[in-house]
Amino acid sequence: MANSNSLTDNIYWHYTPNINYSVGLDYQKDKVSNEYFPSARFTYLINRKNAAQSQRNLYLKTGVGLNNSNNHFYSLAGDWETRRLFTSFSIKQSSGVGYDMFEQSVKVGVAPYLGAYGDFHTWLMVETKKNDLDNERITYPVLRFFKGGAAFEISYHKKTDWDIHLMYRF
Amino acid sequence: MEKLLLLGLLLTSSFLHAEPHEMGNMLSHEGHLHEAMVDGKELVVDPKRFDLFVEGLKNNQIALVSVQGMVCDFCARGIAKTFGKDKSVTKVDVDLASGKVLLAYPAAFEISLEDIEKKILNNGLNTTDIQIMSN
Numbered sequence: 001m002a003n004s005n006s007l008t009d010n011i012y013w014h015y016t017p018n019i020n021y022s023v024g025l026d027y028q029k030d031k032v033s034n035e036y037f038p039s040a041r042f043t044y045l046i047n048r049k050n051a052a053q054s055q056r057n058l059y060l061k062t063g064v065g066l067n068n069s070n071n072h073f074y075s076l077a078g079d080w081e082t083r084r085l086f087t088s089f090s091i092k093q094s095s096g097v098g099y100d101m102f103e104q105s106v107k108v109g110v111a112p113y114l115g116a117y118g119d120f121h122t123w124l125m126v127e128t129k130k131n132d133l134d135n136e137r138i139t140y141p142v143l144r145f146f147k148g149g150a151a152f153e154i155s156y157h158k159k160t161d162w163d164i165h166l167m168y169r170f
Numbered sequence: 171m172e173k174l175l176l177l178g179l180l181l182t183s184s185f186l187h188a189e190p191h192e193m194g195n196m197l198s199h200e201g202h203l204h205e206a207m208v209d210g211k212e213l214v215v216d217p218k219r220f221d222l223f224v225e226g227l228k229n230n231q232i233a234l235v236s237v238q239g240m241v242c243d244f245c246a247r248g249i250a251k252t253f254g255k256d257k258s259v260t261k262v263d264v265d266l267a268s269g270k271v272l273l274a275y276p277a278a279f280e281i282s283l284e285d286i287e288k289k290i291l292n293n294g295l296n297t298t299d300i301q302i303m304s305n
Contacts, residue, residue, distance in 0.1 A: 019294040050239025050296045052269060083241050083266065117246040117266045146243060169244060 001168075006161035007031055012041070020045050026063060038066040056080040061092075071096045083114050086123060103131040107142065120147045127155065215270055223263045223272045230260060233281055235271040236299040237290055240264075248293040256289075277304060 001012040008031060014024030024041040041063040049056040058078045065071030075092035086109035094101045109125030125142035140157035153165040215234060224232065240246055246264040249271055253262045261274035271290075275281055287297045 019292065045294075048239070048294060050294075052238055052298075053241070055239040055241050055245075081241055114267065115243070117243060117250070117264045119243070121243055149244075149247065151244075169247070 002166040003164065005163040014041065014043070019048070037071060039063045039071065040066060054080060054082045065096075068097065084111050085109070086111075086125065099133065101131050101133050103129065105129040109142070109144070118148065121145065214268075215272075216265065216268060219263065219265060220272070223261065223274070227261065227274050229277040230274045230304070231277055231279065231281060232303045233271075233273040233275065233286060234301040234303065235273065235286060235290065235297055237269050237271055238296040238298050240266060240269050240295055242266075245293065245295060249290065249295070252289050252293060 001014075003010050003012070008028050010026055010028035012024055012026045014022045016022040022043045024043070026039045026041055028037045028039070029035075030037065041061065044060045046058040046060055047056075048058075056079070058076070060074070060076060062074040063072060073092055073094040075090055077088065077090040077092075079086070079088035081087070086107070088107045090103075090105045092103045092105075094103070105127060107125055107127040109123045111121065111123055113122070115121045123142075123144040125144060126139065127142050128137060128139040130137040136159075138157050138159055140155050140160075142153060142155040144151065144153040146152065149169040151165075151167040151169075153167075155163045157163075224230075237249070240249065243266065246266050250262055250264050253259045253271070253273055258275055258279050259273050260276060261272075263272040265271070273286070281302060283300050286300060290297045
């Protein structure tokens with residue numbers, strides 16, 4: 001998975017040995033300081049509920065810096081989706097050199113059409129975020145596309161500029 | 171306090187019940203395989219899709235697997251890849267709209283329902299029903 005926004009570029013590899021957890025390595029470049037921050041990540045699936053037309057997940061995520069263990073985060077994230085609707089939330093506590101930040105986000109989305117397996121899929125979404133550092137809520141549109149193992153997500157807000165995610169599942 | 175309220179609201183919303191079945195595109199198949207079903211249940215599958223799947227297949231058994239939680243293309247891709255790697259499976263079809271997976275096996279092969287369920291579960295999904303037919 002690759003991600004680029006106004007502050008950082010990062011690339012994230014993860015391996016999922018079974019459905020309950022995944023381990024990964026994140027490599028982040030800070031665009032302001034030009035420093036690199038590698039970190040190890042762990043994601044645990046706390047609960048999944050499969051229904052005939054929906055799936056709901058609850059995850060615990062954590063990460064720690066490989067250069068400096070003072071850089072770390074933990075978060076609780078969840079999602080519920082059908083083929084037509086998507087909702088997710090995340091609360092995240094991050095700590096680094098000289099800062100602690102609590103961030104919460106919510107995303108809702110709708111698929112304008114229902115594609116079959118293998119088709120090009122599209123999601124129209126809105127995300128809202130707030131952290132306790134600047135204490136300002138930002139809300140912005142998100143477009144998500146995927147086909148086969150590839151996914152592309154793009155969003156824009158005048159404060160945070162463009163945010164681009166690329167993902168491929170092998 | 172605001173954070174706790176928000177978390178409570180979100181957790182509650184994530185536990186919403188699933189939408190009712192969209193049955194419009196799922197019809198009882200009335201084709202040539204109907205009489206060959208082994209458990210007497212009504213076959214619920216898109217008939218055109220089913221006929222396309224069995225086209226060209228001879229001396230095969232078909233497993234019709236009903237799957238819960240298959241809501242996205244990534245889920246479906248995982249299922250298709252898993253059974254695609256299984257050398258005993260001669261053909262795979264995944265239908266996102268109906269949550270059905272069609273698997274073709276050679277007629278002489280002894281199908282393990284447990285193995286199918288396990289493979290579906292390893293992809294994070296649940297099997298609710300498996301029907302075996304022969305052609």
